[in-house]
Amino acid sequence: MPGMVTQVRSPRRDEPVQIGALVPLTRPGWVEAGQHLLAGLELAVREVNDGGGIGGRPLELVVRDTAADPQKATAAVDELARMGVAALAGEYHSVVARAAAARADALGVPFLCSSAVLDALTEQPTRWVARLPPPQSRGWRIYADFVLGAGHSHIAVAAQPSVYWASGARLLRDHVASHGGTVSELDMRSLDPTAVCDQLADSGATALLLLLGTPEPAVPIVKSVRRDPRLAEILIGAPAGQPEFAEWAALLGDDGTAIPFLRYLPEHLTPLGVRVDTALREQLGGAPSFVAFEGYDTVTVLADVLRSQGADGGDGADGGDGADGAYDWARIADSWPHVRVEGTRGQIQFSRTPDISVWQWTWGPVQVVDRDPAAPDRFRVLHSG
Known part of the structure; x- marks a missing residue:
């Protein structure tokens, strides 16, 4: 229900481009999975910013702990939408991701699900949600x-x-x-x-x-x-x-x-994946799980989408912008089928898959x-x- 989003001003050119990150960081969530997911997200954000950010603006994560609680995830989506983030990302637990996806769909906020596999993330097909891991x-x-x-x-x-x-x-x-x-x-x-x-x-x-x-x-x-x-x-x-x-x-x-x-790893990581593996090992103090690579790939995809679709605020001319034109959420979501991004585990692109309600990276490794x-x-x- 888009009316739930309060009006916010359009971002200034020197303000960060914000991505809302949903991550389980406390029990009863799988905390280690959440830590790895966040490590991958954070590493990719640092590298995007080292490369000039998004049109010269820094990329910034706004992290919310879901604690494996669907209600907390729903409340976080409401909060992040009111803040006017460019997109939502993350979540490991399927039941929590389903609650977040349903709310993102209702509000019309783009959500790239990093690491949850439940087939029915939304009850009906949606334009707003895409997913990296293979469906269950x-x-x-x-x-x-x-x-x-x-x-x-x-x-x-x-x-x-x-x-x-x-x-x-x-x-x-x-x-x-x-x-x-x-x-x-x-x-x-x-x-x-x-x-x-x-x-x-x-x-x-x-x-x-x-x-x-x-x-x-x-x-x-x-x-x-x-x-x-x-x-x-x-x-x-x-x-x-x-x-x-x-x-x-x-x-x-x-x-x-x-x-x-x-x-969800391939036999061989891409050259990018090999480099990211080294960086994640240093950051985590040990071998990264596949969940860390999912986090990294999530930001890689969103950064590409935001660069190509213009994350500098919209004028709302098409009626599908984010809160009061802060970001053109519709334009961002409509870019899912056009994604062609080299990730750590292969080339990522999304398509419609029978019986799957979201945009899906169909042939991710298993x-x-x-x-x-x-x-x-x-x-x-x-x-x-």
Whole structure:
């Protein structure tokens, strides 16, 4: 509802071009993911400014912590829209990104989603929202193909209640069933780690997939399964990427290895990606996750859009400008299909994809990887799609 945006003056030529960044930085959000996302966003902003900014104006992030709370995200979108930011960016959690996308769509504010995969980010097709990571329907089917190819046709999932986990469980169940397998669900509303092991042992499943938050309850469940002699041959998997982050290795050690998960990196980074990898390692004090590259690519895309579409304020002549002409939000959003940007992981361009309501980078990279038992800080690529 555009009327929710209060009027603001058009920006002066010496004022920063502001991007509103939605990032989970406190619990119950996946804080390490938020830190990596923010690191990538910040690095790209510094490099844009080192290169002259946007038409000579500095680029500036206005960061809001969503704490994995959809209501906080919605309130942040309202606030950032009233401030007259040029665009919105970020968010890691799919349910939170969905709330932010719905609000951005209602207000008519461009939103580039950095790292959330839920297919239905908005209820209806929207011009305002674009997304970098592959949709869940693509990534999780690739993951299911890997699990089936490894010989596991009877799969159990331990799932918490949420739209995201329910969507993932449904995708897995349908895809596995189409290949003659079965997926049974363990209801985590009533099971502790010991009960999970008991049900898993009785089920006859050869794989357990964790559709759970981390560190709780995923970490204690992994520990229990690893220590149960009845489950010595069970494959533990984590399609949502929980083992990607250093906290996982720190809490689980060897128990956290050989647990396949999804990440969105190519076999080889682009030359830009190699340089960014070095810079991010210095900034983070360790290896960057795919989420950090998603953050960097987000700003790279938005900077290109803002340069090409004129982020110096609009006169509202087309009726689609941002608050009182601060930015021509409609012009920015209408540039999604024209994006051709070399990112850290390949050339980024957006298109309309069947059953996806937002502008989508259709062929972003997908890998199934795990932590190497011989060296837990090293990742093994098991499958690409």
